Amino acid sequence: MTADLFAPLELRETTIPNRVMVSPMCQYSCEDRDGLATDWHLVHLGSRASGGAGVVMTEATAVEARGRISPEDLGIWSDAHTEALAPIAEFVKSQGSVPAIQLAHAGRKASKARPWDGGEPLQPDEGGWETIAPSDQPWPYENGETATAKMEQDDIEDVIDSFRAAAERADEAGFDVAEVHAAHGYLLHEFLSPVTNHRTDDYGGDYEGRSRLVREVTAAVREVWPDDKPVFVRISATDWLPDRESWTVDDSVRLADDLAAAGADLIDVSAGGNDPDPQIPYRGPGYQLPYADRITRERDSGIAVGAVGGISSPEQADALVRNGRADMAIVGREHLRDPYFSLHAAHELDRPEAAEPPIQYRRGF
Numbered sequence: 001m002t003a004d005l006f007a008p009l010e011l012r013e014t015t016i017p018n019r020v021m022v023s024p025m026c027q028y029s030c031e032d033r034d035g036l037a038t039d040w041h042l043v044h045l046g047s048r049a050s051g052g053a054g055v056v057m058t059e060a061t062a063v064e065a066r067g068r069i070s071p072e073d074l075g076i077w078s079d080a081h082t083e084a085l086a087p088i089a090e091f092v093k094s095q096g097s098v099p100a101i102q103l104a105h106a107g108r109k110a111s112k113a114r115p116w117d118g119g120e121p122l123q124p125d126e127g128g129w130e131t132i133a134p135s136d137q138p139w140p141y142e143n144g145e146t147a148t149a150k151m152e153q154d155d156i157e158d159v160i161d162s163f164r165a166a167a168e169r170a171d172e173a174g175f176d177v178a179e180v181h182a183a184h185g186y187l188l189h190e191f192l193s194p195v196t197n198h199r200t201d202d203y204g205g206d207y208e209g210r211s212r213l214v215r216e217v218t219a220a221v222r223e224v225w226p227d228d229k230p231v232f233v234r235i236s237a238t239d240w241l242p243d244r245e246s247w248t249v250d251d252s253v254r255l256a257d258d259l260a261a262a263g264a265d266l267i268d269v270s271a272g273g274n275d276p277d278p279q280i281p282y283r284g285p286g287y288q289l290p291y292a293d294r295i296t297r298e299r300d301s302g303i304a305v306g307a308v309g310g311i312s313s314p315e316q317a318d319a320l321v322r323n324g325r326a327d328m329a330i331v332g333r334e335h336l337r338d339p340y341f342s343l344h345a346a347h348e349l350d351r352p353e354a355a356e357p358p359i360q361y362r363r364g365f
């Protein structure tokens with residue numbers, strides 16, 4: 001029998017109760033620009049856990065302060081951050097969901113105002129900072145670039161150490177999944193893609209060199225992450241730049257198996273973000289699904305595959321799992337509209353017993 005949306009997924013010794021994951025979504029809501037989780041994060045992630053999602057993933061959580069996209073992003077670079085995140089992991093778990101954290105470094109796309117403050121690069125007198133990247137080529141902003149420094153060997157080692165320390169803290173905070181963010185034009189994606197990586201050392205050049213950092217970061221996270229808990233990696237399957245030398249779906253198929261060898265258990269397949277002018281072939285429902293589908297079909301390892309992008313109905317999410325196109329449906333914006341997506345899905349798919357509402361809410365269902 002094929003799995004459906006409400007079939008549990010076993011990864012290592014962790015049981016994910018269903019195949020719906022809340023996609024990581026920045027809330028830009030740390031009040032004092034200190035990276036500390038607030039009541040907003042607890043209520044936001046907590047209500048999606050009450051809503052029945054199998055995995056509830058935090059937003060991109062920066063492994064070091066200069067790795068934040070905006071100063072209001074979550075961070076996990078000190079014990080105070082661990083303490084602020086722990087009640088979130090505990091509450092998500094109390095609702096029967098698996099608490100997950102996305103560990104991130106924004107690279108050259110860091111130091112920006114949050115979207116509702118304009119999203120422009122922050123200058124030093126506005127609290128901005130110098131960003132780091134594989135090459136000293138800043139993101140081409142229209143209104144003033146933030147200076148970008150090329151990373152030296154020491155910086156590379158520091159970043160690996162920061163991811164490792166962040167994973168240790170995430171475990172201490174009670175999370176059961178750690179996801180390495182290697183998508184959307186942030187630091188690890190910048191290393192993967194020849195569009196942004198012009199290095200001539202061991203971390204640049206061919207596929208082997210460009211993929212070295214993400215493989216080493218994944219291995220470092222795996223080294224400290226408990227054996228019974230899964231590691232996910234989010235990638236951009238393509239740069240969507242077919243006319244240039246760029247990161248392609250072929251590279252991603254190969255990377256999925258290499259990440260499995262480095263200790264990853266699921267590849268979360270997104271796309272784009274590394275260039276301001278991508279050629280996106282289709283922007284409708286399931287627009288990134290073909291990439292997850294290809295990795296699912298062509299993987300040689302046992303790595304599980306998560307599909308994200310334009311999934312907004314229970315039927316669509318259920319179909320992708322039933323048709324074997326991916327192992328997990330990762331749902332972003334639909335969860336902003338409906339925190340109870342999974343509870344509603346269970347009813348619509350005629351599986352009400354598969355996702356029980358919180359006892360306090362039963363009279364509503």
Ligand SMILES: Cc1cc2nc3c(=O)[nH]c(=O)nc-3n(C[C@H](O)[C@H](O)[C@H](O)COP(=O)(O)O)c2cc1C
Pocket residue numbers: 023024025026027058059060102181183184234270308309310311330331332333334
């Ligand atoms: C408000 C918002 C914040 C986001 N923040 C993140 C993030 O922190 N990390 C990440 O990997 N993707 C982030 N994304 C991308 C989503 O996780 C998701 O991949 C994208 O929205 C496509 O899925 P959807 O069509 O289901 O929304 C964000 C998207 C939105 C709308």
